[in-house]
Amino acid sequence: MRLRTLPFVFLLGCAVSGPGELPSDDGTTLDVAALPAHLVVHYPTGFGHRISIRGAGAGLGWDLGHDATWTPGDRWVLDLRPSKTTELKPLFDDAIWARGANWTVAPGQTLEIWPTFFHDRGRLEHRADLDAAHDVVVYLPPSYDENAAERYPVVYMHDGQNLFDDAKAFGGVSWDIAGALDRGTADATIHDAIVVAIANTAARMSEYTPVPDPDYGGGGADTYLRFIADQLKPRIDRDYHTLADRGHTAIMGSSLGGLVSVYAGVSRPDVFGLVGALSPSTWWDGTWILPRVAAEPTNPARVYVDSGDSGTSQDDRANTAKLAQAYRTRGATLDYLVQAGAQHSEYYWRQRVPGALAFLLGPR
Numbered sequence: 001m002r003l004r005t006l007p008f009v010f011l012l013g014c015a016v017s018g019p020g021e022l023p024s025d026d027g028t029t030l031d032v033a034a035l036p037a038h039l040v041v042h043y044p045t046g047f048g049h050r051i052s053i054r055g056a057g058a059g060l061g062w063d064l065g066h067d068a069t070w071t072p073g074d075r076w077v078l079d080l081r082p083s084k085t086t087e088l089k090p091l092f093d094d095a096i097w098a099r100g101a102n103w104t105v106a107p108g109q110t111l112e113i114w115p116t117f118f119h120d121r122g123r124l125e126h127r128a129d130l131d132a133a134h135d136v137v138v139y140l141p142p143s144y145d146e147n148a149a150e151r152y153p154v155v156y157m158h159d160g161q162n163l164f165d166d167a168k169a170f171g172g173v174s175w176d177i178a179g180a181l182d183r184g185t186a187d188a189t190i191h192d193a194i195v196v197a198i199a200n201t202a203a204r205m206s207e208y209t210p211v212p213d214p215d216y217g218g219g220g221a222d223t224y225l226r227f228i229a230d231q232l233k234p235r236i237d238r239d240y241h242t243l244a245d246r247g248h249t250a251i252m253g254s255s256l257g258g259l260v261s262v263y264a265g266v267s268r269p270d271v272f273g274l275v276g277a278l279s280p281s282t283w284w285d286g287t288w289i290l291p292r293v294a295a296e297p298t299n300p301a302r303v304y305v306d307s308g309d310s311g312t313s314q315d316d317r318a319n320t321a322k323l324a325q326a327y328r329t330r331g332a333t334l335d336y337l338v339q340a341g342a343q344h345s346e347y348y349w350r351q352r353v354p355g356a357l358a359f360l361l362g363p364r
Helices: 177-187 221-239 256-267 289-295 314-329 346-361
Strands: 003-007 037-042 051-055 069-071 075-080 086-092 103-105 109-113 123-126 136-140 154-157 194-198 249-255 274-280 302-308 334-339
Touching: 037 051, 037 086, 103 109, 136 177, 154 221, 154 346, 177 194, 177 346, 194 221, 221 256, 249 256, 249 346, 256 274, 256 289, 256 302, 274 314, 274 346, 289 314, 302 314, 302 346, 314 334, 334 346
Parallel strands: 037 109, 154 194, 154 249, 249 274, 274 302, 302 334
Antiparallel strands: 003 109, 037 075, 051 086, 069 075, 086 103, 123 136, 136 194
């Protein structure tokens, strides 16, 4: 994780100076009302390099850095005594600023950060070896190749050919997932994550639907989800630096891809704790999914549901509102959005997906 907050405990009456300790803001001895803060920067600098910290307050300034102290595991530590929440940022050799927005630390807080100094764009890996039937592309965030200590949540996304490249996307408009996540890294609004984009096949309608619909058939979602959960996910967790638990494993899609994502949350809640459903096909088989969601005892850790309200179908707004209500009734942590004027298309999903990712993954 990029940001963790842990309780900080100290003993009154013990004047102990830890590695890299700084004086309080006013240069006096510690006021017991202002608890010390502890900063841990995880970064493999290599021999002969260092991490320094600049900031506003807690003995820091923006013009000259204070060196953190290296400890085993490439953990650079610095003890601070802020009297209030203080902005700060690490530097490599006190010359190269960490990418992205400033961090903040409060009195009594232990702040662990995994900075990136040399990369501001993620990259794609085409993994033809992962499955013969589905093309799989993996997005790795800007920090991935630079900071091997960090582990990442993973977002499994359907209709993978629509996610990165306008030239390959349906209708010529992709979701720009790489751009959305790179921008989220830069402004700290979206936690860095790995995305596994699974392209659809001629079997899309079957794979993305949990039961047959009288007019359209389908009903092969259980097989498709077994492929993701039991075949693909173990390979991803083996090959990449992932956080493998349900609370850091998301599944997301639109239309039928939204439907199968909702179904994954109720049929495999042990695996998928984060659910993103953009314009889900809630109507499928007479809204079969609604009672299934209402009956599932395990809530997702977070669930995002949205729709538009325009076009010939009004983007199934009425049924999707019922889906959101089913989650609300269960007490799920829900973000539900209706985009005024939006229709059922990639053009609008591209606009909404940054907010969906920000909600599911949280900020840096």
